[in-house]
Amino acid sequence: MRSIIIILTLTALTTIFGEAHAQEGLYPLMYNEVLRSNSAEPQTAHRSITRNPFVYDIDTIGLPFFDDFTQNRIKVYDAEKDEDRITLKVLFGFEVNDQHPVTIDLVFEETYSVTKPISGALQYDVNPTLYVTYYDSAGEPIGQDTGWTTVITEFDQSTGLVTYDTIAAETTLVNTFDTLYVVDDDPSLWVTPANEANRGGAFVNNSFSQNTITYGVASFDGTDALGVPYDITSSTSQGPADTLESKPLLLNSEMEDVFLTFFYQAGGFGNEPEEEDTLVVEFFNVETEQWTHVWSRSGELDEPDAWSNQVWLRVDGADYLQPGFKFRFRNYATLSAQMDLWNIDYVRLHDGRDSTLADTISDVAFVEPTSSYTGIYTSVPWKHYLEDYASLQGADVTQTLHNLHFEETYVLSQNFETVDAIGQVVHSYTTLDPNLPAETVKTRSFGLPSEQIFPDNGDDFALFETMSWFKIQGGNDELINDTVTATQGFYNYYSYDDGTAEQAYALTGAGLQLAYGFTAPVGDSIRGIHFNFPQVLEDNAEELSFEIMVWEDTGSNPIYVSSFTSEPRYSNGNDFVRYNLEEAVYVEGDYLIGFRQIEPEKIYIGFDVNTESSDRIYYKSGNRWFGSSFLGSLLIRPDFGEDPTLSVSEKTKEQLNLKIYPNPSDGIIQFEASSPAEISIYNLQGATIWSGRITGSERLDLSNQAAGIYLIRAIDERNGALKTQKLVLTD
Known part of the structure; x- marks a missing residue:
């Protein structure tokens, strides 16, 4: 079998190629404001939760309460209108005496109807009181009023005639009608935090925990469940972040020895919390409808990555021992990144518990x-x-x-x-x-x-x-964690990773190469490569680029070099982006995929610490390859299938077409650009030797520069597309 190497190449601007000092590192997943995805709009949460046009009923659940996060039991708001669990509810802005008129005129003092008898004085009778109830957009009553009709009737008993008159209305009510879909509750245990954005809060996973107690944990950091930071106005912004709130619980005053227990871990496979980063537990005071702080832990107080002993918190007193009691976990963290991570597991709340057997679990x-x-x-x-x-x-x-x-x-x-x-x-x-x-x-x-x-x-x-x-x-004792499921998927790619990046891997220095080894027992052609480029705060996508290359081995010239440069395309969370090769490249047996950096700045790749393929990760400085010192797997996957979406090469055809000739040159070069572009030329020490704007065909004299290799960087003024090329000057 022949060996094939695929290396995604990123050429140097600021460090002499071949003399860069290799440096690899793992970094927390800090996010770039420019690359941030939009998050959901704020919504309101009560005993029912409204996500128009749906209203989700929230039941009060009984004891015991138990969750070890083997399954994700956070309520999901994903109802469809034709589901069996939905009933229709017609909404209106107000009702009057149990009726729902389209419009009504009212006054706020009594009005009378008049009867003219056959003989005698006129009779005045007070009109019926109109009781008005107002409703909000979820169909909940929000206020009441009383009024009287503006229509005055007069009845003449001698003729039998009824006449009508109206007086000026003090207000006119116009009803608005709508239909809500009421969704029955489900077996979930947790809800979206009240009066906060519907961003899901804690992340239920089996990736960020070290020495896991049971399958699955709930993780807290500075990003929501969609992986979006809570605040990217500053990389050091600090405050309340994730929340995991229980549904209302059916407690009563007769209960004794009611305890909430759980385990926690600081850091895990994520970024370790520091002194100002805390994990907090709060109880809901049913009487005052306020949250009360009952427990907290600071990051510096715990041994990183070790699980705590079981924490016991007593639930006692009339404010808590009644239906509607809730509890919640919150963390205070850096809000701009997936940092300051806490894991919790094995959460239980029950009465009749013996705290002297604090760590006794029969499971x-x-x-x-x-x-x-x-x-x-x-x-x-x-x-x-x-x-x-x-x-x-x-x-x-x-x-x-x-x-x-x-x-x-x-x-x-x-x-x-x-x-x-x-x-x-x-x-x-x-x-x-x-x-x-x-x-x-x-x-x-x-x-x-x-x-x-x-x-x-x-x-x-x-x-x-x-x-x-x-x-x-x-x-x-707990049957829910006796059964778990896993999916075995077969697609078009090879992968070592489990699909979740806990950290980001990067090389520092221009000209460094990263190679990732795979073995294909079946001869086939690679047509694309999947990358997970995490949205890292320090990234500047406009200054990073790469070209894809293929080698038979590390000692020979490439057998494939893409004719265009590409930029990292940042994905949401753990999504991958496919880069298509311009032409299929046949491989059989061992091969590698990776990259060489153009700029000295880091290009971050998602890194999975729960799988192990570090013996297949290599990086090169100068002429020497080194094995990686970090245990884990890169989120990079070679793909042998056709891509139905628009490929990178197809997109590039719409970008800048730049010709430079002759190349090599004795110093007099000719530029031809398909559109206006900003041009910069660098030597291999990173110094700019020329910069300017070209609009078509332009001649440039570089004969005063020393012989050697230079880098040309062109930015298309139409769309910001980046193109880099090498220029060789001869004596």
């Missing part, structure tokens, strides 16, 4: 579900698997359990079952483990068969779901 839980079927990869191209499954199917899969109890536990059965898109079982396994020691995390391997597991579905990709579960002797 066995999953820490990791069944691992990937594809060995070192989390995903491989579906067509490659079908052609050579023996090379891409792993030898085994693993599961990890945690016995949180102080006694040894007997596992009666440990199982997993994998099904295709229509529910047909493609593989299953059952075993037992007679000895799961007390307070122990144990990983077990399950050998895979040598024959092909996943059948051809006739499509270009395939998804399979694996359910894992176990049973223990005597049963389990």
Whole structure:
């Protein structure tokens, strides 16, 4: 097999090429204001939560309350109008005596109707009182009023005639009608914080925790659940950030020994909180309808990455022991970045608890579900698997359990079952483990068969779901963490990462190269590369560019160089952006993908610390390659499929067309530009030797410059498109 190297090249502006000192680093995910995505508009939260045209009912839930975040049980506001859980509610601005007129004239003093009898004096009768109730846009009453009609009737008993007159109205009410869709509540446990933006708050995940207690944690940092910073006006802005608020709970005054308990971790796989960064617990005072601070922890007080002992907080007193009690977790952090991270796990609230048994938990839980079927990869191209499954199917899969109890536990059965898109079982396994020691995390391997597991579905990709579960002797206190699921996806790319970046990886220095190794047992052509470029605060996208190149090996010239330069395209959160190659590049066996920097500034790549492929990450300074010192995986993926969207090369065709000749040159060069452009020419020390504006064809004399390599940077005045080229001056 021949070796192929794909290197995404970024050429130097400020450091002599070949003499740059290599420096790699991991950085927190700090976000750039220019690249920030829009977030949702503020909404209001009550016992019902309105997201027009939907009103979400919020039930008061009973005890015990338990969440270890094995599942995401934060309420999601995603209803559709045709769902069975929805009932229609007609809204109006006001009603009068249980009626809903389109319009009505009122006065605020009594009016009378007149009766003219056959004989005798006129009779005056007070008209009926009109009781008005006003409603808000969610259909909730917001006020009341009383009034009387402006219509005066006069009845003549001798003739039987009724006549009408009107008096001037003091007000005229006009009704507005609308329809809301009332959504029944669901089994969720948490809601969007009251009177705050619908940004989701804490992030439920299995990525940011070290030494996880159970599968899944809730993480708090300076960004919302969409990955958007709360405040990017300053990189040092500080304040309240994520919130995780419980639904109302059904407490009462007869309850005793009611405790809220949980575990917390400072930092985990994210940025560690500092002295001014705190995790806070607040209780909702039902009487005053105010939140009360009951507990907090500062970042400097805890050993980084270690889980705390179980925290016990007593819920007591008439203000709390009644229906409608709530509690919430909040953090105070740097608001411009995914920094100052806290994790919480195993949240319980119940009555009749014994605080003297503070850390006694009778539970066995999953820490990791069944691992990937594809060995070192989390995903491989579906067509490659079908052609050579023996090379891409792993030898085994693993599961990890945690016995949180102080006694040894007997596992009666440990199982997993994998099904295709229509529910047909493609593989299953059952075993037992007679000895799961007390307070122990144990990983077990399950050998895979040598024959092909996943059948051809006739499509270009395939998804399979694996359910894992176990049973223990005597049963389990908490059953929700006895079952977990995982997805095995086959697409067009190879990946080592799990799809989540906890940090950002970057090289510092111009001319540095980054290469990432893969192996394709099936000969095929790479057509694109997926990158996760996190939105990092220090980035300046207008000053960064790269060109994609392909090598057979590190000692030879490239066999492919793109004819255009590209810029990082920043994605939301953990999304990837595909860069298409101008022409397909055939590879078989080992190959690498990566980049060489044009500018000395860092180009950040998403970095996953929960998977391990660091032995395939290399960076080059001068003529020497080094292995990475950081354990983890880059969020870079080679793609062997066609891209249905507009490719990078197609977009580039619309950008600046710049010709420079002759090149090499003795100093007299000719520019031809398809549109007006700002031109700068640099030597390899980063000094600008010429800059100016060209509008078409222009001649330039550089004969006074020393022989060597120079870099030309052109910015299209129409759209800001960047193009860089090398210029060689000869003696």
